[in-house]
Amino acid sequence: MASLFFKSPVDLDIRLDGDDERKTVDVKVSKDRREKVPLYCDGESIKGAVTVRPRDGKRLEHTGIKVEFIGSIELFFDRGNHYEFLSLVQELAAPGEMRHAQTFDFEFKNVEKQYESYHGINVKLRYFVRVTVSRRMADVTREKDLWVYSYRVPPENNSSIKMDVGIEDCLHIEFEYSKSKYHLKDVIVGKIYFLLVRLKIKHMELSIIRRETTGAVPNQYNESETITKFEIMDGAPVRGETIPIRLFLGGFDLTPTFRDVNKKFSCRYYLSLVLVDEDARRYFKQSEITLFRRTNDQ
Structure with a gap:
């Protein structure tokens, strides 16, 4: 995460393709706040673009930029540990520097998402895209959540x-x-x-x-x-x-x-x-x- 004591030297923006037309799910993200999250299905590709924008026109030195698609389970009584059951990564840029905003396209094709998203009392199963700008001092990251539904064929046997x-x-x-x-x-x-x-x-x-x-x-x-x-x-x-x-x-x-x-x-x-x-x-x-x-x- 960016340091709490210094202003982040870079702005990061994640956009997913077709967000404006895609169905959304109204998700309770905290006790008093809800958020609309784009809806995806098992086997669907995750495609979009990341914009990296140095602040105040300053030169940004980095040791690499990557984007990840992650599925994780967070247990609230075990806050120090997140259990990742899905982790895909793409390198967007090799180590270097930039002075102006750059946009990088990414695509994770036909991703298997074996579990449905879930936000409960003591557990959260979430899928998200995370972009990381690696630096010698402190990495800068940004995350964007999406929601996954798992559809099932109606059961043949359904006894009373x-x-x-x-x-x-x-x-x-x-x-x-x-x-x-x-x-x-x-x-x-x-x-x-x-x-x-x-x-x-x-x-x-x-x-x-x-x-x-x-x-x-x-x-x-x-x-x-x-x-x-x-x-x-x-x-x-x-x-x-x-x-x-x-x-x-x-x-x-x-x-x-x-x-x-x-x-x-x-x-x-x-x-x-x-x-x-x-x-x-x-x-x-x-x-x-x-x-x-x-x-x-x-």
Whole structure:
């Protein structure tokens, strides 16, 4: 990075071809800031230009200029280490000097991007272009992020989910969801059957839970967050009653399911059914669902 105590002797600008026409993704980069990032796919080339501009017309001596395309995983509890699973480099200029701005074209052809971009609670998987002007004193770098989607073919086997909640001689409920794998714009359709009700149920709610797991044992961290929660029943049900469920996923900030990405993190989703009785006791059942991205799930 450029020194904190001296003004950088050079301005760096990275432009990607077709940025103005390319689709973007609105990414949360910090607690209070979001940013539009260009969207790329697996196998797509990364092409653009780097402009190096010496400041104040001064002569810039350098020991080489390079551009890199990097895929990395950053674990927030391990901030000192970034795990690079993809690293490509091109030399733009041999050691020398410059007095005026110069623009260098670059292209990384047909790049395999095996993972989808992800910004979570404790982990970030990012792809970025980085240009470095190497100097005898301090290198000067500039980075530009891009976002990657991974599209999947809809699964051939997509069985329903059937589970029950029971307390002997007091409560027996069966619930069923029509399938276990959903695309990001899908609709969760299901039914809840009350076979035995001797408890005074006050209300029932359904939640989507996202569970992020980072690191490896013994330094493993689990974080759960509720994506949405809504009440599907208010008041006591009766035996034989059936309650339909219909939940549209398109309005929520969801990602595909990630399992053991580069042996660094996972992100799983669960449907959580919760019943609350008049004494505020809670009875719940969770079932994992799989989310995937189709071509038209932008």
